[in-house]
Amino acid sequence: MQPQTPILIAHRGGSLEAPENTMASFRHAIEIGARYVELDVQMTRDGVPVVLHDPTLDRTTTGKGPVRDVTLADLQSVDAGSHFAPRFAGEHVPTLRDVLELCVEAGVGIVTEIKDVRLYIGMEEKVAALLGEMWTRGAENLWCISFDHAAIRKMRTLDGALPLGYLYPPGQEEFVVPDDTVQAYCPHYQSPLARPDQVQRAHELGKFVFVYTVNTAEDMLAVAEAGVDGMVSDRPTLLLSTFNR
Numbered sequence: 001m002q003p004q005t006p007i008l009i010a011h012r013g014g015s016l017e018a019p020e021n022t023m024a025s026f027r028h029a030i031e032i033g034a035r036y037v038e039l040d041v042q043m044t045r046d047g048v049p050v051v052l053h054d055p056t057l058d059r060t061t062t063g064k065g066p067v068r069d070v071t072l073a074d075l076q077s078v079d080a081g082s083h084f085a086p087r088f089a090g091e092h093v094p095t096l097r098d099v100l101e102l103c104v105e106a107g108v109g110i111v112t113e114i115k116d117v118r119l120y121i122g123m124e125e126k127v128a129a130l131l132g133e134m135w136t137r138g139a140e141n142l143w144c145i146s147f148d149h150a151a152i153r154k155m156r157t158l159d160g161a162l163p164l165g166y167l168y169p170p171g172q173e174e175f176v177v178p179d180d181t182v183q184a185y186c187p188h189y190q191s192p193l194a195r196p197d198q199v200q201r202a203h204e205l206g207k208f209v210f211v212y213t214v215n216t217a218e219d220m221l222a223v224a225e226a227g228v229d230g231m232v233s234d235r236p237t238l239l240l241s242t243f244n245r
Contacts, residue, residue: 005243006223007230009036009111011213012053016234019084020060021051022091026099029108034236036109036141038212041096041127042067043120049096049127050075055116059083061093068119096127100134109141111210111232113167117151124151128158135161145186145210156181165210176201184208184229189219192226199227217242 013025040053057063063078081091117123145165165184168175173195175187189211192199210230220242233239
């Protein structure tokens with residue numbers, strides 16, 4: 001039997017197809033027809049939420065050191081694309097507002113992962129304010145997730161309507177806990193493969209199950225058979241083609 005098509009989400013815009021968490025990656029995801037993207041948020045020294053996975057600049061940019069030690073103006077001189085391919089030279093680290101506005105304009109859903117909140121005073125408040133602003137502008141399908149469950153509980157106090165999810169590390173097979181804070185559980189994709197009963201339990205509680213990060217067609221189909229509601233992939237072109245044949 002053909003599995004029900006889950007929500008298909010481009011991880012960091014599609015980090016195996018374009019430089020992750022850049023405007024180029026999100027434009028690419030939009031161009032290939034992705035209806036959702038996932039992104040990560042850190043914060044600059046001057047308190048601006050920016051889209052970057054790591055707490056430091058070293059891995060994906062020409063910059064060095066912690067994001068929290070640089071200002072937004074400092075980031076304008078940092079290249080975030082050339083590490084992926086020369087044709088992406090000149091890509092910058094975008095602000096969260098930049099990406100939200102791009103995706104909202106395109107009608108694309110956004111899954112925002114807040115990172116390392118202990119490093120940043122006021123991170124939750126600023127992200128909640130931006131997501132709330134997008135809601136008032138007619139945006140739909142905005143989610144916020146984190147491995148830091150305390151941060152997600154704080155997000156609930158800041159916004160009673162924003163869809164939220166708990167992330168879980170690889171290896172955690174039991175991920176369903178009754179909790180009115182969230183609407184989704186977000187485990188590693190191997191967890192529901194090992195424990196499909198957890199997906200059923202989540203659905204009994206009225207929750208969604210979104211999984212990360214699924215990069216082969218075989219695994220995508222297997223995870224769909226397990227009944228998950230959404231999956232994240234670094235290969236959104238493959239993800240879309242697997243379910244839209």
